[in-house]
Amino acid sequence: MDLDEVSSTRREMNLKIINDDFRNHVIPTGLVITDPPYNQGYSYNKYKDKINENDYIDLLSKIPTPCVIIHYPEETINLLPKAFNKKCQQVVCWIYNSNTGKQSRLISWWDCKPDFKKVRQSYKNLNDKRIQKRIAEGKTGTKLYN
Numbered sequence: 001m002d003l004d005e006v007s008s009t010r011r012e013m014n015l016k017i018i019n020d021d022f023r024n025h026v027i028p029t030g031l032v033i034t035d036p037p038y039n040q041g042y043s044y045n046k047y048k049d050k051i052n053e054n055d056y057i058d059l060l061s062k063i064p065t066p067c068v069i070i071h072y073p074e075e076t077i078n079l080l081p082k083a084f085n086k087k088c089q090q091v092v093c094w095i096y097n098s099n100t101g102k103q104s105r106l107i108s109w110w111d112c113k114p115d116f117k118k119v120r121q122s123y124k125n126l127n128d129k130r131i132q133k134r135i136a137e138g139k140t141g142t143k144l145y146n
Contacts, residue, residue, distance in 0.1 A: 021047065023062060031112060032067040035105075036060060038076065057083045066112035070094070072105050080108060089113040116144050 018025055022034065036059070041050040051059070060083035063069070069080065081087060089109040096103055120141030123131045 035070040065110050069108050070105050
């Protein structure tokens with residue numbers, strides 16, 4: 001998908017991307033996907049990323065639900081139930097290629113649950129006759145690993 005397609009899809013779905021402190025904006029009702037500061041002392045231009053734990057929990061509690069949160073470090077998952085006063089619906093680990101030491105993030109769902117049946121993994125061996133048959137049948141990939 002190129003940038004024009006992303007922009008078109010975003011308009012059609014009425015999506016809003018905010019690259020700023022969400023507390024400075026009126027957040028529309030609906031699913032929020034956020035990657036909040038990790039409270040690890042990262043050097044942001046306008047935000048102090050090392051606040052005491054209670055203030056950090058208070059910051060997290062202002063994220064509207066339903067929401068999907070991308071977070072690091074893993075310990076943050078222990079603070080989110082305190083922030084939302086509810087249980088997490090699902091957690092997965094996102095592992096990606098990177099030139100940094102930490103190549104993963106946790107993704108958690110709050111007041112919503114992902115439907116992984118809608119996500120398919122691309123076939124790898126396109127020369128395999130079984131795969132060719134599946135593609136001919138209109139199948140687009142295999143289910144994700146559990």
